[in-house]
Amino acid sequence: MENAVDTRTDGPENRQYLGLRDGISARISAGDLKPGDKLPSERQLQSEFGLARGTIREALFLLEAEGAIFRRDRSGWYVSPPPVVYDPTRWEGFMSYVEAQGRVPATHTIRTETLPADPLLSEVFSRPLGAPLHHIRRLRSVDGRAVLVEKLIVDAAITPDLLDFDLNTSLTAILKRKFGITVARNQISMQPCALTGNEAVDLKQKSGLPGLALQRVSYDGHGRVVEYDHEYWRHDAVQINVDLRVR
């Protein structure tokens, strides 16, 4: 960081945090800072640019919102790696499609339990109230960075001993090999959101990080609901690609 960037735009447009953003942004584009690199600390930037810490942070927040950098709590700011591409129509599981993009996927199972169906889930699965359902909460990472939290619900009636298998591998593969279940149709809903509460905690992020919430209902060839899934992605970790015939 020896070459200080001139952040003075010196016009009616004198928003200093924009200048600082452009400066850091330029260093990233130029390759001075590469994905995974640590930025100077806020206090270093402060003395380097002669700005108050609040202004420095404003610029960092903006870069974070743009997906250019991310933070590790009380460790520092880092340059973001590129996002992974996710095509819901070619669903072969997280592990395989992340690997196919030359990245290293990992899955950590946070909790599993079998619970009786509440009214909503009873409706979704077309099963009686109280029917047993497997709940699985997993954290998934790319290249060592946690990128999404997943809450999976599967009908225990058709996958009785599912929780006995190693859930840190591909669930798709388990369903196919152990239970002969394949997915034929997905109904997907997604919204940009803020990651808060448990999701923020599991991703080790401050509450409020932008994210993408995705809900999926998966059906097998007979129209039976196989899986009900809630995913919470970091906003900077994913790009969705789909190819659709219009109805």
Next chain:
Amino acid sequence: MENAVDTRTDGPENRQYLGLRDGISARISAGDLKPGDKLPSERQLQSEFGLARGTIREALFLLEAEGAIFRRDRSGWYVSPPPVVYDPTRWEGFMSYVEAQGRVPATHTIRTETLPADPLLSEVFSRPLGAPLHHIRRLRSVDGRAVLVEKLIVDAAITPDLLDFDLNTSLTAILKRKFGITVARNQISMQPCALTGNEAVDLKQKSGLPGLALQRVSYDGHGRVVEYDHEYWRHDAVQINVDLRVR
């Protein structure tokens, strides 16, 4: 705002902006504040809760990220309306699907021009370099609030006098009725993003507002590229629903 909320959680978890967020959030859930209502000014909240303005703003930013409130520059903070649902597989145009949800859509054409194809666009449209393409930039609103900026590109060879029509109506309808063109397939890519630069300006938002960027390539029945579209949505204005057969 007569019943002041007690924001003191008074524990190890004493992050006052979280308490304030919960307080405002509760008022919205309870119906004390309805969509479109204006919140008290930051300085009023300041004296009401006895917090520094920075802390008040922290809470407001969080609520904004959650999609609960939005701001109008130097006017105030307002409670967000519910998002519109958008199904890319049932594309009948913005106007009709927003209306179908009981909302009032509007379109404002910002600029139109016909430009020669650059290398990228030449590739996308499978047309020679320099072939004429219509560029259309539009701003679309729901219930009077600008929710998305759209940059459309259409092959001028198959829609010669397109720009002479009223582009504040449905483009889908114009393509169908005037040129006999219908869309059979869409290739869609989307990422959560930050709205900056021109997009932020057109939406009258401060740079950095979370958004959803969506690119679409539309093909007709012969596999010909009909339309190349870039959309930038406010994050709190849209929910995507798709129903997919898995390949």
Next chain:
DNA sequence: TAGTCATCATGGTCTAGACCAATTGCAGAT
């Protein structure tokens, strides 16, 4: 060698101001 613990650096939270720029609302003029 492996584990423990104190220390330090870092981001997270908060205060208490200041001034600026755009919007809004009102008073007055036409």
Next chain:
DNA sequence: ATCTGCAATTGGTCTAGACCATGATGACTA
């Protein structure tokens, strides 16, 4: 009634501190 322009209000930007909570580090211990 409509327009104009001023003044107040509001959010936007910025400063200069303070203290806290957690992660990282390195020295020390078992």
